[in-house]
Amino acid sequence: xELQLSERKIKILQAIIRxxxxxxxxxxxxxxxxxxxxxxxxxxxRNEMSDLEEMGYIVQPHTSAGRIPSDMGYRLYVDTxxxxxxxxLEELKEMMLEKEDKMDHLLKQVAKLLATNTNYVxxxxxxxxxxxxxxxxxxxxxxxxxxxxVVVAEGNVIKNNIIPxxxxxxxxxxxxxxxxxxxxxxGLALEEINLGMISAIKQQAGIHSAIIAxxxxxxxxSIKAEEDLEVYTSGANNIFKYPELADHQKASEIINTFEESxxxxxxxxxxxxxxxxxxxxVYIGNETPIQAMKDCSVVTATYELGEGMRGxxxxxxxxxxxxxxxxxxxxxxxxxxxxxxxNKT
Amino acid sequence: xELQLSERKIKILQAIIRxxxxxxxxxxxxxxxxxxxxxxxxxxxRNEMSDLEEMGYIVQPHTSAGRIPSDMGYRLYVDTxxxxxxxxLEELKEMMLEKEDKMDHLLKQVAKLLATNTNYVxxxxxxxxxxxxxxxxxxxxxxxxxxxxVVVAEGNVIKNNIIPxxxxxxxxxxxxxxxxxxxxxxGLALEEINLGMISAIKQQAGIHSAIIAxxxxxxxxSIKAEEDLEVYTSGANNIFKYPELADHQKASEIINTFEESxxxxxxxxxxxxxxxxxxxxVYIGNETPIQAMKDCSVVTATYELGEGMRGxxxxxxxxxxxxxxxxxxxxxxxxxxxxxxxNKT
DNA sequence: GTTAGCACTCCATTTGATTGAGTGCTAATA
DNA sequence: TATTAGCACTCAATCAAATGGAGTGCTAAC
Numbered sequence: 032x033e034l035q036l037s038e039r040k041i042k043i044l045q046a047i048i049r050x051x052x053x054x055x056x057x058x059x060x061x062x063x064x065x066x067x068x069x070x071x072x073x074x075x076x077r078n079e080m081s082d083l084e085e086m087g088y089i090v091q092p093h094t095s096a097g098r099i100p101s102d103m104g105y106r107l108y109v110d111t112x113x114x115x116x117x118x119x120l121e122e123l124k125e126m127m128l129e130k131e132d133k134m135d136h137l138l139k140q141v142a143k144l145l146a147t148n149t150n151y152v153x154x155x156x157x158x159x160x161x162x163x164x165x166x167x168x169x170x171x172x173x174x175x176x177x178x179x180x181v182v183v184a185e186g187n188v189i190k191n192n193i194i195p196x197x198x199x200x201x202x203x204x205x206x207x208x209x210x211x212x213x214x215x216x217x218g219l220a221l222e223e224i225n226l227g228m229i230s231a232i233k234q235q236a237g238i239h240s241a242i243i244a245x246x247x248x249x250x251x252x253s254i255k256a257e258e259d260l261e262v263y264t265s266g267a268n269n270i271f272k273y274p275e276l277a278d279h280q281k282a283s284e285i286i287n288t289f290e291e292s293x294x295x296x297x298x299x300x301x302x303x304x305x306x307x308x309x310x311x312x313v314y315i316g317n318e319t320p321i322q323a324m325k326d327c328s329v330v331t332a333t334y335e336l337g338e339g340m341r342g343x344x345x346x347x348x349x350x351x352x353x354x355x356x357x358x359x360x361x362x363x364x365x366x367x368x369x370x371x372x373x374n375k376t
Numbered sequence: 377x378e379l380q381l382s383e384r385k386i387k388i389l390q391a392i393i394r395x396x397x398x399x400x401x402x403x404x405x406x407x408x409x410x411x412x413x414x415x416x417x418x419x420x421x422r423n424e425m426s427d428l429e430e431m432g433y434i435v436q437p438h439t440s441a442g443r444i445p446s447d448m449g450y451r452l453y454v455d456t457x458x459x460x461x462x463x464x465l466e467e468l469k470e471m472m473l474e475k476e477d478k479m480d481h482l483l484k485q486v487a488k489l490l491a492t493n494t495n496y497v498x499x500x501x502x503x504x505x506x507x508x509x510x511x512x513x514x515x516x517x518x519x520x521x522x523x524x525x526v527v528v529a530e531g532n533v534i535k536n537n538i539i540p541x542x543x544x545x546x547x548x549x550x551x552x553x554x555x556x557x558x559x560x561x562x563g564l565a566l567e568e569i570n571l572g573m574i575s576a577i578k579q580q581a582g583i584h585s586a587i588i589a590x591x592x593x594x595x596x597x598s599i600k601a602e603e604d605l606e607v608y609t610s611g612a613n614n615i616f617k618y619p620e621l622a623d624h625q626k627a628s629e630i631i632n633t634f635e636e637s638x639x640x641x642x643x644x645x646x647x648x649x650x651x652x653x654x655x656x657x658v659y660i661g662n663e664t665p666i667q668a669m670k671d672c673s674v675v676t677a678t679y680e681l682g683e684g685m686r687g688x689x690x691x692x693x694x695x696x697x698x699x700x701x702x703x704x705x706x707x708x709x710x711x712x713x714x715x716x717x718x719n720k721t
Numbered sequence: 722g723t724t725a726g727c728a729c730t731c732c733a734t735t736t737g738a739t740t741g742a743g744t745g746c747t748a749a750t751a
Numbered sequence: 752t753a754t755t756a757g758c759a760c761t762c763a764a765t766c767a768a769a770t771g772g773a774g775t776g777c778t779a780a781c
Contacts, residue, residue, distance in 0.1 A: 059743050072755050077744065095743050095761045171514045173528060181526055181536070183518060189536040191526070267612075267635060271628040283616040286631065290612060404774050417724050422775065440731045440774050 036086070041112070042067060043079050044088055048100045048108050052351045055274065057097030102316040105328070105350060109313050113355050134158075134188070139263050141344070141364060146266025149360055151348035152289070154264045156299045158188075158334075158342035164220050168212045170246065175199040180246050184221075185340065192249040196242060204239060211235055212246065221251075260299055260342075262292040273349040276326060284323035285347075294321055299343040302331040310365070311358055316350055328352050332361040334368045381431070386457065387412060388424050389433055393445045393453050397696045400619065402442030447661040450673070450695060454658045458700050479503075479533070484608050486689070486709060491611025494705055496693035497634070499609045501644045503533075503679075503687035509565050513557045515591065520544040525591055529566075530685065537594040541587060549584060556580055557591065566596075605644055607637040609692075618694040621671060629668035630692075639666055644688040647676040655710070656703055661695055673697050677706040679713045 046067050050058045060076040080098055083089050088104035091097075100108070138155050145153040167183040173193065178200065182190045200208075215232050216224065229247055233240035267289050270276045276285065288294050297320050302312055310333040317325050324347065331345035344364060346357045391412050395403045405421040425443055428434050433449035436442075445453065483500045490498040512528040518538065523545065527535045545553075560577050561569065574592055578585035612634050615621045621630065633639050642665050647657050655678040662670050669692065676690035689709060691702045 057743090061743075073743090074745095074755055074757090075753085078754090081745080091744085093762065096763075097743065167516075167518050167524070169514070169516045169524070169526075171512070171516075171526070173512050179512070179514070179526065179528060179534070181514075181516070181524065183524060187538055189524070189538075191534040191536065193532055193534075265635060268628040268632040271624045277624055279616045279622055282627065283613040287613040290610060402774090406774080418774090419724055419726090419776095420722085423723090426776080436775085438731065440729085442774065 039069065040079055040083060042069060043076060044083055044100075044104060045108070045112050047080075047083075047089060047098060048104060048112075051099050052353055055349075055351060057092055057099050059097035062097070100351075102318070102350070105315045105354075106318075109315070109354050113358075135261070135263070138342075139265065141368070142263050142265035145344070145346065145360060145364060146269060149346060149348070149353075149357055150266075150269050150272060151346045151352060151357065152264060152266045152269055153344070153346055154262055154289075154295055154298075155344045156263075156296070156342045157261045158336050158340040159260065164218055165216050166218075168209070168216060168250075170205055170209050170212070172200055172202075172205055178205070178242075180249055182250050188340075190250070194242075194245050194249050196245075200239075200242070208236065208239060208242065208246075212243075224251075260292075260296050262295040262299060264289040264292075264295070264347075269348075273351075275351075276349055281323075281326060285327070288321060288323045294323075297321065298329060298331065298345065302333055302343045302345070311361060313354065313358075326350065328354075330354070330357050330361060332365050334365040336368065384414065385424055385428060387414060388421060389428055389445075389449060390453070390457050392425075392428075392434060392443060393449060393457075396444050397698055400694075400696060402437055402444050404442035407442070445696075447663070447695070450660045450699075454660070454699050458703070480606070480608070483687075484610065486713070487608050487610035490689070490691065490705060490709060491614060494691055494693070494698075494702055495611075495614050495617060496691045496697060496702065497609060497611045497614050498689070498691055499607055499634075499640055499644075500689045501608075501641070501687045502606045503681050503685040504605065509563055510561050511563075513554070513561060513595075515550055515554050515557070517545055517547075517550055523550070523587075525594055527595055533685075535595075539587075539590050539594050541590075545584075545587075553581065553584060553587065553591075557588075569596075605637075605641050605687075607640040607644060609634045609637075609640070614693075618696075620696075621694055626668075626671060630672070633666060633668045639668075642666065643674060643676065643690065647678060647688045647690070656706060658699065658703075671695065673699075675699070675702050675706060677710050679710040681713065 043063060046063050047058050050062060050066065060073040060080060063076045063080075064071055064073040080089065083104075084091065084098065087101060088107060089098040090101045092099060134157065138157060142153045142155045145155075164185045165182060166185055166187075169181045169183075171179050171181075173179050176195055176197075176199075178194050178196055180192045180194055182192075184190075211232060215228060224247070229243075232247075233243050236243045267286055270282055270285055276282060298314075301320065312331050314329040314331075316328065319325070319327065319329050326349070327347050328350045329345055329347050330352075331343050333341055334344055335341050344361060346352070346361065348357070388408060391408050392403050395407060395411065405418040405425055408421045408425075409416055409418040425434065428449075429436065429443065432446060433452060434443040435446045437444060479502065483502060487498045487500045490500075509530045510527060511530055511532075514526040514528075516524050516526075518524050521540055521542075521544075523539050523541055525537045525539055527537075529535075556577060560573060569592070574588075577592075578588050581588045612631055615627055615630055621627060643659075646665065657676050659674040659676075661673065664670070664672065664674050671694070672692050673695045674690055674692050675697075676688050678686055679689055680686050689706060691697070691706065693702070
């Protein structure tokens with residue numbers, strides 16, 4: 032027995048999914064027979080549905096219930112059957128143009144906007160700095176036993192570090208060290224700094240080489256700290272809008288996941304590394320690496336703030352999320368972020 | 377008819393509250409008659425309970441149910457009948473001594489610790505900087521059109537600001553401005569900077585007075601930005617452990633409140649301003665300024681990181697929270713934070 | 722003042738009946 | 752051969768009635 036996906040089966044499957052996305056209820060044959068323009072009786076639909084179930088695209092929660100899409104069904108839908116709708120969401124532009132200097136504020140605002148617009152949960156990761164170039168380093172003396180190291184990277188990402196020093200450094204030494212560091216390190220991406228370079232700097236630093244080591248350590252550390260990406264979420268309470276996620280057990284796990292942001296980091300990392308044409312990825316159900324989200328779908332997109340500073344933005348919702356809308360929204364947002372950056376520089 | 381709180385009534389009320397805190401179920405007369413050492417029959421207890429209800433300390437959710445404490449009952453309990461238990465929670469010390477430079481990481485860690493230990497939701501606000509003194513200001517040139525202003529305050533709180541400048545500033549000018557700013561402003565609390573002072577500085581800055589204005593604006597702004605306090609929460613999923621908070625409606629509202637941290641800021645502000653002996657405050661039910669938390673109790677404490685840098689830490693839970701334990705935990709934590717600060721300097 | 726006992730109330734749980742949506746199968750139809 | 756009508760069957764959801772139990776309030780006795 033060879034079951035093939037006929038044109039008609041596809042139409043029926045599509046109708047089932049569309050309907051289920053709207054209502055969240057299992058959908059039965061009679062409904063489909065009325066909705067589609069195929070003019071088929073419910074009985075025929077039943078036969079087709081039976082086939083579709085056997086093929087694995089839909090499942091029956093229990094006998095004598097309608098059918099709902101399986102993960103595989105959603106996957107087919109997302110991959111081949113979606114019509115894109117690049118809807119509203121233009122208000123974004125306004126909102127984001129309210130100048131917002133602080134990066135994290137901006138990110139949180141974007142997340143919130145996305146969450147309220149879609150009625151799903153949104154998440155956003157700060158752009159990763161580590162692919163990024165050092166623009167400027169400044170050491171200053173705070174007091175006799177401490178110096179302050181400020182590292183500014185492309186995109187005006189600023190890192191501060193307080194470094195204890197054994198003895199008071201005079202102005203001249205500081206100046207020398209500053210020049211030394213800047214001439215050697217400016218314009219370099221952080222992973223481009225290698226041992227050879229460091230020892231060269233140390234040599235030139237003479238008796239203060241110990242401090243150089245500390246400074247570079249501090250820089251490395253502040254970069255590293257950024258590597259376990261900060262991830263913000265917004266609209267967590269939206270999960271209560273979807274009964275299939277709202278029972279105590281699941282809700283608790285999901286909300287917990289949002290707090291443990293390093294879990295989300297995994298997701299984010301996946302998106303950042305895994306490159307495909309659009310930069311948009313869809314994880315359905317068990318496709319997500321996070322166990323607690325096995326009943327959710329996650330759609331992520333990569334945004335870019337020029338010069339290789341890339342972050343991830345995503346939407347988390349029930350498996351029956353409105354994929355079209357979500358993907359449209361993400362595209363709009365990433366595009367806006369791009370624009371924003373251009374206008375700023 | 378004069379109803380007085382006899383010794384016996386107090387004992388009974390106490391027993392009711394204790395029992396209710398544990399079970400979360402309305403408690404009946406028979407239970408009390410067995411639990412207390414008063415050796416009274418359930419009938420007598422019933423009479424007393426009837427009195428207590430009339431006095432407003434307990435309420436009956438419906439006829440023929442047991443009694444539960446009213447807000448007023450909890451209030452009496454917290455104010456007069458609690459025995460403090462300074463329990464465990466000593467593991468804190470270990471955890472916090474893992475050196476943790478980044479302030480916000482530390483805070484989040486503390487919040488998490490508190491949440492997992494108490495099984496309630498915890499919140500913590502970053503220490504407010506605005507009562508604090510400027511330790512050090514540093515202007516540096518980033519490129520032709522931007523300078524970087526770094527402000528370090530007591531407690532090593534660091535603020536960065538990028539300031540656009542119309543023309544390139546040479547090293548000498550920058551040095552002069554740096555000295556100027558530092559000599560005038562160091563050691564001042566931020567609210568101590570007044571107009572007279574600013575105009576004096578401007579005068580001395582001569583042709584660069586415009587930049588001074590920008591710098592001071594930037595300083596003020598970065599301080600102000602801090603004024604709508606950052607508040608972190610942890611353990612939000614714990615609310616699902618208490619059926620009386622876990623229904624969709626309430627849970628959604630509560631979780632939403634945690635995200636809208638400016639709501640929590642209100643709470644925090646209240647605690648910071650309102651000074652009482654211990655620094656610990658208890659808001660029961662409608663006593664909280666936040667409508668969404670009318671079914672919760674909130675216990676807050678003020679912590680201090682030396683030199684007037686004060687923040688708030690709090691616990692949010694059901695009204696039947698274990699007040700003794702919570703207050704004990706908060707005391708331990710604030711104490712530990714205090715110690716931590718001392719060891720660090 | 723305290724207690725035992727009893728009638729009463731009301732919630733929670735169970736039980737059973739009913740309904741309705743939906744399926745699968747079969748036989749008739751085009 | 753594909754489609755459809757019709758029917759029997761299943762099962763979740765809903766509702767109503769029955770049951771049980773916890774708790775109260777009252778009264779009369781101690």
